[in-house]
Amino acid sequence: MSNINISLPESMKAFIEEQVAQGGYGSVSEYLQELIVQDQKRKMQEHIEELLIAGLKSGEAIEVNDEWWQQKRTHLINHLHQHKCVSLDHSS
Structure with a gap:
């Protein structure tokens, strides 16, 4: 696994730490990984919706x-x- 260092304002750091504590995450890394997975899923869903709309517009039903x-x-x-x-x- 690779490491990434990020800089955050103190308010964001506090928010993340609160989410980790309240959300049952084992670490900040686990929380951030979950956010990234959710974003990947959202983008895939958007892509699927774009393909479906293109299909609907592609010709006569x-x-x-x-x-x-x-x-x-x-x-x-x-x-x-x-x-x-x-x-x-x-x-x-």
Whole structure:
């Protein structure tokens, strides 16, 4: 594990120490690691939401029902079979 030294105003240091004591953290490092993990999760969630919005805006909506899923399965199975046949032809 690596170390990072940071400078904080006394008021922030006191706040962190209070959070450690009240939050059941074993150390300041544990508290700060938890904050970083939460920030990473928040940023990942924002990224996922951006991708979902982009997907919603990407084109005309289609109805996804049992028939659509069956067509998708059939297409993928056919694609896999074609890929295997091509791979087998090239291996000889």
